[in-house]
Amino acid sequence: MSRLKKFIDRADIRRFRFWVQLSAFILFVYGGYLSIDLGREMPVFICGYDQEAAGMCYFMPLQHQLARDWERLFSAAGLGVLSAFAIFLLWFIIFNKAWCGYICPLGTMQDWITLLRKKIGVAYSNYTQSQYSSLKKIKYIFLAIVIIFPLLMGAGLFGGEWRAAFCKMCPGRLITPMFVGDFSQWSIDFSSNTAIFLTAFGIAFTILFIVGSFVKKRFFCFYCPMSAMHYIFSPFSILRLKKEGDKCTKCGDCYRVCDMQIFDIADDVVSKNILRDDCILCLKCIAACPEEDALHLDIVNMALFRSTKDGFAKRMGVDKERE
Amino acid sequence: MxxxxxxxxxxxxxxxxxxxxxxxxxxxxxxxxxxxxxxxxxxxxxxxxxxxxxxxxxxxxxxxxxxxxxxxxxxxxxxxxxxxxxxxxxxxxxxxxxxxxxxxxxxxxxxxxxxxxxxxxxxxxxxxxxxxxxxxxxxxxxxxxxxxxxxxxxxxxxxxxxxxxxxxxxxxxxxxxxxxxxxxxxxxxxxxxxxxxxxxxxxxxxxxxxxxxxxxxxxxxxxxxxxxxxxxxxxxxxxxxxxxxEKFKIVKEEVWVYILILAAIPISMAFHHGLGRSNISEEMIWVKTAAWAATLFDAGNFNLTGLFVFLYATLFSVAAAVVGMAIAAKIMKKDFSTTFYTLGYAFAPLFILASFAHAWEYFFTTNSAKIVEGMAWGFGFDIDVDPIAKRGDNWLQVFHLFRWIAVAWAFYILYRRFKHIDASRMRKIFAYPFASMLILFFIGVNIYRDYVLETYGRKTHHTHAPQKHQVAAISTIKEEDAKHIWLSDRVPLHEQGGPGGMGQRGQNTRVPQKSIYLLGGDFSKPLCVNEIKGRFFVVDTQNRYKEVKPVKKHGCLSVRFDTPAVGYYKVYYIQESAVGTKIAKFEFKRYDHNSEEEYSKEKMRAKTIKEVPFDLLRVRPDNETFYSMPATGDTVRFLVLKSGVPSPGVTVRLTTQFGWNKSVKSDRDGVASFKLIKDYMPEWSHFNRRFRETYWVEAQAENGGKIDYIVAQERFGRSRDEYSSSAYALIVAIFLLIATAGGVALYRYRTNRPFKEVKFDE
Known part of the structure; x- marks a missing residue:
């Protein structure tokens, strides 16, 4: 057991993550060819417009369900909404935000774009802390769009065009189906002003997604409503990122490797639960931490992956130099 | 000072x-x-x-x-x-x-x-x-x-x-x-x-x-x-x-206000105006008690039902509160009075928020007009205004939410009030559900009221105006006079078609139903055919068929039947005479997103039945599913069958809703193909991308000296190309790509910031 633990603690998290991401991407984007169907409650951006997807992003059914007439929504039919939500929650609480860092196809794609940028040798950009703290709020606006617009539509205040308003704006709708050769989403719908706006916004957002994630790591995740949704329910998750403040020396290594620029990971020595709303649980911070046990990933209070001096030395290649 | x-x-x-x-x-x-x-x-x-x-x-x-x-x-x-x-x-x-x-x-x-x-x-x-x-x-x-x-x-x-x-x-x-x-x-x-x-x-x-x-x-x-x-x-x-x-000096009367007013207003109203107006109101205990009491003495102007509603509501509410709190007190080993009056404050939001919502809903539906008219009358004016909203407007449902906010709030207050009681955590946890008994009763009454009204329906008032489409006169045509006879799922009430369409969401019926009407006359001016000589057949998804007797609905002859499964249903009207057989056919698919039904080739295949001597089957292409339908630009193909055998060389004619028509002869395999053209061209501002255009396919052929004739009604939707443009998308995308990428590059070129270390305060 202790050998296994040691092996995990010395693991090369980057390589592990790359392969997990690649297989998750293949599973989710092409799973339909193998008749894999994981349901319509996936807590990641695997778009339902991808005909061969192995699951469906929960936001699509959620928006359709919430857009029902209120009389139906608040009747026994509402149980259907609740049960779908319960399934979503079940999926979510197992992996917490690791859905973002390890499984989300849209996230994986951004990591690949980052790899490409590295290969080409272009420098990346970061936000300043003040920009960051104001920009990160946008995801809650998107979450409000996901939830409020369908509800208002069900109340009869909005037309049917707003049914899945966020989906029309989402880059996932344009990008994911392209991997199975479907480019039909790249179009502007002229049938109404709302449709023009939403589809044009979708295209603009997609271009921003591509250019943005080229210069800024995980650009889209700052604005992702799914991330906001995750954060609301992350206290119920069994997988947790924890920090022992007294062991932290504030060296800042974790902050420097963090794709999401989470300042608290290095600065906050008070909170035990260090998972913030932008966190994608990529575990880079644990791998980069040189202190014994300062950061660890817990599953039901059992340490699954810990920061160790030994592991740090191995990952940095220090132990080889010594020999 | x-x-x-x-x-x-x-x-x-x-x-x-x-x-x-x-x-x-x-x-x-x-x-x-x-x-x-x-x-x-x-x-x-x-x-x-x-x-x-x-x-x-x-x-x-x-x-x-x-x-x-x-x-x-x-x-x-x-x-x-x-x-x-x-x-x-x-x-x-x-x-x-x-x-x-x-x-x-x-x-x-x-x-x-x-x-x-x-x-x-x-x-x-x-x-x-x-x-x-x-x-x-x-x-x-x-x-x-x-x-x-x-x-x-x-x-x-x-x-x-x-x-x-x-x-x-x-x-x-x-x-x-x-x-x-x-x-x-x-x-x-x-x-x-x-x-x-x-x-x-x-x-x-x-x-x-x-x-x-x-x-x-x-x-x-x-x-x-x-x-x-x-x-x-x-x-x-x-x-x-x-x-x-907070912890403050408790005034016992306040707790009783919460309980009694809750009993007197929301609970009594739910009994009296909610359950009392359902179809099973006779079964309610207060109505039965009132009926019993009425046998004992003459009540006069007394409303006995109202009296017993009030008494029972008070009895139930007070009992729920007192019994629940007594059990909670026992569990926590505290005296009843402390428990009851400390925790009783949790009942505060139940009445006031429900009433708040009701007051506002009533304001929008009725009161707004009453206030304006009343005020005007009081000062010698005479004004007639309409309320802001109509009863039954969908958005008014938002006020129903308040009831549940009140419940959630009450639970939260109860949780906070528990902190003022000194007992072990475990005891408090066990006492909580009992202390909240009145809240649970309130929830129960609300759910039960909604359930009863949903399941058994509201008592109908005799004062209501008769429903509009029942009085609307529908012009009819005799079978012999009609140029064409066909089947449709819409009644020709107005120019745009009356009720029907989807028509599957039957109220209070578990199995969706569908009504199909027999129409006649010109395709552009449909009329009801009410006197018939022929027979109706309904074919289900498994190709089992039975004869169905028509009934009158919306003043028009129709067949109504259950559509339990997902798949294709067909209705035939067959009228045989000395001249030949006249057949009208309507095929439609029922589907919903909830069913796990797979669409196999076999299910998509069009089939005929032996009662029909002459049939037109739409041959569905491989890529069509239950979730898609033919659209403009697609080719629709019809197989002509004479007594179940493909028949080449038969003239088939397609007419669209807007009058465009085309005739072709069936090919060697008995198939007639049409390319659906785009003839729906309204003002762009009125364009509806969900518009379903109706078309009719007719064919006639000689069969042993007689002429068999068939009309089938079908619909097709809009192709994506009609309203969306990939070219524009590409132009916008390329422009934005250049603009943003260029912008980033330019920004980087102009701002060359020196390296700055991030500092954490130690």
């Missing part, structure tokens, strides 16, 4: 606007005078014209005072109505010239006010329905209360009427705890105050400097007298209901 004080943010007096409306003496006085004048004018009018024409008195009291001044302000700003109440306003002057005696102990009883409200108003409301809805009843009620109030103001000091006798005094005090304001003082200033000007100036003999310490405003009516004597008084915003979570 403090003359100057720097007010904190969150203090409403700091804000110029609120400072003005609450503190400006002239403004408040003016407002009090206006309200008092309206009040007495309305009472006067109630006596002057007690006929039904007087819509002013009731509009003022039940349209403005109750829903807005009381129900709306309580859970929001708090007890602000007391500050402008005509009784209190005049009472202050009456007390000054009065006898200033001390109120006797037996009158210093808040239950007097509570019972006046509970029995005197709500009890009477159920037993003598409509009494308070008449102008005279309303006027008498308020006139009597005014006289009583003035006598008591004259006799006793310290505005004792407001505290003990006023029917809504204790209720306002109790529900104002949920507001998001708190009236108190700056404790830092009060700490070195030796003069207590605020207490001296208070007409109610309260000590405002103590409010913050006591976490309760006691009997304060927000008359604002103290604010003029001392600057350290503040009116601050708090979290909603902040006052009710």
């Amino acid at each position: 403090v003359r100057f004080f720097k007010r904190e943010s969150g203090d409403l007096f700091k804000n110029r606007f609120f400072g003005f409306i609450f503190k400006n003496r002239k403004f408040v006085f003016g407002l009090q005078v206006v309200i008092a004048l309206l009040f007495f004018y309305a009472i006067y009018m109630g006596f002057y014209d007690s006929s039904k024409d007087n819509i002013f008195t009731t509009a003022l009291f039940w349209g403005i005072f109750w829903p807005f001044f009381i129900v709306t302000t309580l859970p929001t700003l708090g007890r602000v109505f007391c500050g402008i109440c005509p009784h209190g306003f005049l009472g202050k002057y009456i007390t000054k010239i009065g006898l200033k005696r001390k109120m006797p102990k037996w009158l210093q009883n808040r239950y007097i006010g509570v019972m006046l409200l509970f029995i005197g108003w709500w009890g009477v409301y159920y037993v003598f329905p409509g009494v308070y809805r008449t102008p005279l009843g309303t006027a008498i009620l308020f006139a009597v209360m005014t006289i009583v109030a003035f006598i008591i103001y004259y006799l006793y000091k310290d505005m004792a009427y407001c505290k003990y006798i006023c029917p809504i005094g204790t209720a306002l005090r109790a529900y104002a705890k949920l507001s998001f304001t708190f009236f108190g003082s700056y404790q830092s200033a009060c700490a070195d105050c030796k003069t207590f000007d605020c207490a001296k100036s208070c007409p109610y003999a309260l000590s405002p400097f103590n409010f913050e310490k006591k976490k309760s405003m006691g009997d304060c009516t927000l008359c604002m007298e103290c604010t003029h004597s001392c600057e350290a008084i503040r009116f601050r915003l708090t979290a909603p209901g902040a006052a009710i979570y």
Whole structure:
């Protein structure tokens, strides 16, 4: 057991993550060819417009369900909404935000774009802390769009065009189906002003997604409503990122490797639960931490992956130099 | 006394606007005078014209005072109505010239006010329905209360009427705890105050400097007298209901107000107006008891049902509260009184939020018009306005949410109130469900009411106007005269087609149903065919068929049948005569997103039945699923079958809704192909991308000397190309790509920032 633990603690998290991401991407984007169907409650951006997807992003059914007439929504039919939500929650609480860092196809794609940028040798950009703290709020606006617009539509205040308003704006709708050769989403719908706006916004957002994630790591995740949704329910998750403040020396290594620029990971020595709303649980911070046990990933209070001096030395290649 | 004080943010007096409306003496006085004048004018009018024409008195009291001044302000700003109440306003002057005696102990009883409200108003409301809805009843009620109030103001000091006798005094005090304001003082200033000007100036003999310490405003009516004597008084915003979570001196009457008013209003209303108006109202215990009681004595004008509704509601609510709390007290090993009155505050939001929502819903559906018309009538005008919203408007459902917010809030308050009880955590956890028994009862009643109304339906009122489409006359045509005869799922009521269409969401039926009508005449001017010689066949998804007798619906002959499974259904009308066989066919698919039905080739394949001598089958392409339909630009193919055998060389003609038509001959395999053209070209602003265009396919062929003739109706949708453009998308995308990428590059080129280390404070 202790050998296994040691092996995990010395693991090369980057390589592990790359392969997990690649297989998750293949599973989710092409799973339909193998008749894999994981349901319509996936807590990641695997778009339902991808005909061969192995699951469906929960936001699509959620928006359709919430857009029902209120009389139906608040009747026994509402149980259907609740049960779908319960399934979503079940999926979510197992992996917490690791859905973002390890499984989300849209996230994986951004990591690949980052790899490409590295290969080409272009420098990346970061936000300043003040920009960051104001920009990160946008995801809650998107979450409000996901939830409020369908509800208002069900109340009869909005037309049917707003049914899945966020989906029309989402880059996932344009990008994911392209991997199975479907480019039909790249179009502007002229049938109404709302449709023009939403589809044009979708295209603009997609271009921003591509250019943005080229210069800024995980650009889209700052604005992702799914991330906001995750954060609301992350206290119920069994997988947790924890920090022992007294062991932290504030060296800042974790902050420097963090794709999401989470300042608290290095600065906050008070909170035990260090998972913030932008966190994608990529575990880079644990791998980069040189202190014994300062950061660890817990599953039901059992340490699954810990920061160790030994592991740090191995990952940095220090132990080889010594020999 | 403090003359100057720097007010904190969150203090409403700091804000110029609120400072003005609450503190400006002239403004408040003016407002009090206006309200008092309206009040007495309305009472006067109630006596002057007690006929039904007087819509002013009731509009003022039940349209403005109750829903807005009381129900709306309580859970929001708090007890602000007391500050402008005509009784209190005049009472202050009456007390000054009065006898200033001390109120006797037996009158210093808040239950007097509570019972006046509970029995005197709500009890009477159920037993003598409509009494308070008449102008005279309303006027008498308020006139009597005014006289009583003035006598008591004259006799006793310290505005004792407001505290003990006023029917809504204790209720306002109790529900104002949920507001998001708190009236108190700056404790830092009060700490070195030796003069207590605020207490001296208070007409109610309260000590405002103590409010913050006591976490309760006691009997304060927000008359604002103290604010003029001392600057350290503040009116601050708090979290909603902040006052009710705190530990304060418990007033038992408040808890009883919560329980009794909950019983008298939401629960009784759910019994009387909810369940009492369902189709199974006869089964309800209060109706049965009332029927039994009616056999014992002659009730006269008494509404026995109302009486028993009221009694049972009170009995159930009080029992739920008392029994639940008693069990909770036992579990926690505390005495009943402490448990009951500490935790009882949790029941506060149930009535007031439900009533708040009802008041506003009623305002939009009815009251808004009543207020305007009533006010106008009171001042000699005659106006007729429509309410803002119609009953049944979808968005009004938002008000139903408040009920559930109230429940959630009540649970939360209960949780917070539990902290004031000293017991072990485990005991508290077990006691919680019992302590919340009244809340659970409230939930239960609401769910049961909705369930009963949904399942058994509302009693129909005889006064309702007959439904429109039943009276609309439909022109019919004789079978022989009709140029074509075909089947459709829409009645030709209006030009755009009447009810039907989807038509599958049958009310209260589990199995979706579909109605198909027999139409005739020109394709462009369909008429009902009501006298027939032929027979109807319905074919289900498994290609099993049976003959169906037609019935009249919407004044048009139709066949109605269940469509339990997902798949293709067909209806045939076959009329055989000496000349030949006339066949009308309608094929449609039922599907929904909930079914897990797979669409296999076999299910998609078109089939015929042997009763049909001559058939047109649409051959579905491989890529068509249950979720898609042919669109403009697609080719539709029809297989011509004569007695079940493909028949080449038959002329098949396709006519669209807009009149375009084309004839082709079936090929060697008996298949006729048409490319669906785009002939739906409305003004762009009216373009509907979900428009389904109808088309008809006809064919006729000789069969043993007779002529067989068939018409099938089908529909097709819009192709994506009709309304969306990939070219534009590409142009926009490329432009944006260049712009953003260029922008980033330019920005990087121009701002070359030196490296800066990120520092963490140690």
